[in-house]
Amino acid sequence: MERSLVLVKPDGVQRGLVGEVINRLERRGLRLVGAKFMQVSRRLAETHYAIHKGKPFYDGLIEYITSAPVMAMAWEGPQAVDAIRQTMGSTRPTEAAPGSIRHDFALEIGRNLTHASDTVENGVKEVALWFTLGELIEWRRAVDCWVFEK
Ligand code: DAT
Ligand code: MG
Numbered sequence: 001m002e003r004s005l006v007l008v009k010p011d012g013v014q015r016g017l018v019g020e021v022i023n024r025l026e027r028r029g030l031r032l033v034g035a036k037f038m039q040v041s042r043r044l045a046e047t048h049y050a051i052h053k054g055k056p057f058y059d060g061l062i063e064y065i066t067s068a069p070v071m072a073m074a075w076e077g078p079q080a081v082d083a084i085r086q087t088m089g090s091t092r093p094t095e096a097a098p099g100s101i102r103h104d105f106a107l108e109i110g111r112n113l114t115h116a117s118d119t120v121e122n123g124v125k126e127v128a129l130w131f132t133l134g135e136l137i138e139w140r141r142a143v144d145c146w147v148f149e150k
Contacts, residue, residue, distance in 0.1 A: 001148075002080040003033065005126035007115035010068035013037075017105060018071045021114060024087055024101060025075055029147035034074035034127070034136045040066050047129060060110060074127045074136060078148055081123050084116045 006025065008018050026032070040048075045065045052058050075084060089100025093112055096103035106112050117123035127136070141147075 001076050001078060002120050002123055003074055003076045003127050004080050004084045004117040004123040005115065005130055006073045006075055006084060007065075008071040008073075009065060009113055009115060010070060011064075011106075011111045012113040013069055013071060015105070015113075017101075017113060020105070021071075021101060022073075025073075025084065028077075028083060028087055030075045030077040030080055030083065031139075031141060031144070032073060033076050033138070034072075034131045036072050036131075036135065037069055038072055039069050042066055044129075048126070057110065064110060072130050074131055078150075081117055081120050085118065088114045088116045 006021070008021050012018065012021060022032075042062065045062045046053075049058065049061055049065070052061060077083060086097075087101060089096025089102035091102075091112060092109045093102040093106035096106075098104075101114060102112050117126050
């Protein structure tokens with residue numbers, strides 16, 4: 001079972017799209033394991049986006065992610081990382097597949113609504129960065145056997 005961090009970024013929160021994002025992930029069959037509505041500190045933003053430090057868009061990215069509250073979540077499921085990236089769509093909204101969140105609700109790369117972990121390894125690292133162990137819930141759904149094959 002893979003895990004991914006999902007953020008509804010400040011534009012998604014401001015535009016009232018938190019429910020839309022949750023709805024699409026629930027509908028897909030993924031299982032929510034943690035969620036918190038929070039203001040992102042500069043320190044957390046810089047750690048989360050450390051890989052992008054030095055790139056031309058880095059300062060704007062830090063500014064954007066710390067500009068208003070975000071909805072931070074951890075989701076799990078088989079192949080959750082690929083499944084969630086697919087539900088979000090490509091980074092650049094004009095290249096995102098029709099039906100994906102970024103296609104359906106966004107236009108600009110710097111206002112692309114969501115974050116999702118890009119590899120299984122980063123899923124583990126990012127969930128650990130954003131959540132304490134006590135904030136993550138291990139649980140089973142009655143419907144799990146109808147969504148997860150094993
Ligand atoms: P993703 O969010 O799809 O994982 P990423 O990790 O490459 O994409 O980049 C993180 C965020 O940085 C992305 O959601 C938007 C911003 N960004 C990436 N590339 C950019 C670019 N060329 N111009 C402006 N913003 C960019
Ligand atoms: Mg990324």
